[in-house]
Amino acid sequence: MSEDWNAAARLVAGGLDPQYVFAAVEDYLDEDLSSDRRDVTSESIFGPEHGSVVVIAARADGVLAGLPVAHTVFEAMPGDIEFTYLAGEGARIREGQVLARVAGKTRDLLAAERTALNLLCRLCGIATHTRRFADLLADWNTAVLDTRKTTPGLRALEKYAVRVGGGENKRFGLYDVAMIKDNHKEAAGSVSAAFHAVRSAEPEVDIQVEVETIDEAMEAVAAGATFLLCDNMSPKELSEVVDAVGDRAQLEATGNITLANAVEYAATGVDFVSVGALTHSSPILDIGLDFEE
Structure with a gap:
């Protein structure tokens, strides 16, 4: 990628809407600086024309x-x-590596520092965690998916970080994909009844069905489901579902998937494992900002 690409072009290249990011950043900055955009400490120490160069480093x-x-x-x-x-998205970075250099008015640099680092540390942490899963599953025909268990206000950015880390995004919200879960099945009376109700009301929407037994899986497929979430099944149970369903539906293992057991689940032959922890429990990656020496 050419170094003269601006932030907007890079956001677009990563599948993010620049206008969404710009608006979100304004809100994040208001949280730290108030709507008056004041850093009372830096304003007391540095004059309005004082300039500096800072480096962002891992x-x-x-x-x-x-x-x-x-x-x-x-x-x-x-x-x-x-x-x-000084580094590209998705790169494996090392402790001490300088990632970017920023020059400008000192007040501006220090006022933006914490908001920029909060976001960067969070997104790097998610990408790092996701990459560990992607590396584990590299020899299997199984991809790691995220979930809707995201930080309010950060979903698009957190799901972006999952993509950067080698994972794939599941649905973005309740609006783009229908997902039939236990409460829906209970209210409708059965798996097939719930599926037909959604298909009748939303003929163009993709439908995913959560199943807990091989019988539910077969009922869902018979009703027309082509994507099943196999919830909290053991690897043995999953293998039986894979054998029974064949290529009639894509299968996702979900529920308590960890780095310690991901390969065991992938070995069953499922197409996906979903990991809510990617976005709700990934530790941040420590990134710092310092004046350039």
Whole structure:
């Protein structure tokens, strides 16, 4: 990618809507600086024309995700900034590696610092965690999926980080894919009744069905389901579902999938494993900002 690409172009390349990110960043900055955008400490120490160069560097090994988002935070400040990328999205980064250099008014740099780092640390943490799963599953025909268990206000960014880390996104919300779960099955009376109700009301929407037994799986497939979530099944049970369903539906193993057991689940032949922990429990990757020496 050409180094003269701006933040918006890089966001688009990553499948993010720049206008969404710009608006979100404005809200994030208001949270830290108030609507008046004041950093009372830096304003007391540095004059309005004082300039500096800072470097953003990794303080731990991991996977880089979110540098264009951090760039957007600095661009949202009132003064001109120059943001130089020194690493690319998805790169495996090492402790001490400089990821970017930013030049501008010192007040702007320090006012943007925490918001930019909060986002960058969070997204790098998710990408790093996801990459561990993707690496484990590299020799299997099984992909790792995220879920809707995301931080309110950060879903698009967190799902972006999953993609950067080598995972795939499941549905983005309740609006784009129908998912029939236990409460829906109980209310409708059966798996097939729930499936037909949704298909009748939403003929163009993809439908996924959560199943807990091989009998439910076969009922769902007979009704026309082509994507099944096999919830909290043992690897032995999953293998039986895989054999029974064959290629009539894609299968996802879900529920308590960890790095310790992911390969065991992949070995059953499922197409996907979903891991809510990617977005609700990934530890941050430590990233820092310092004045350039």
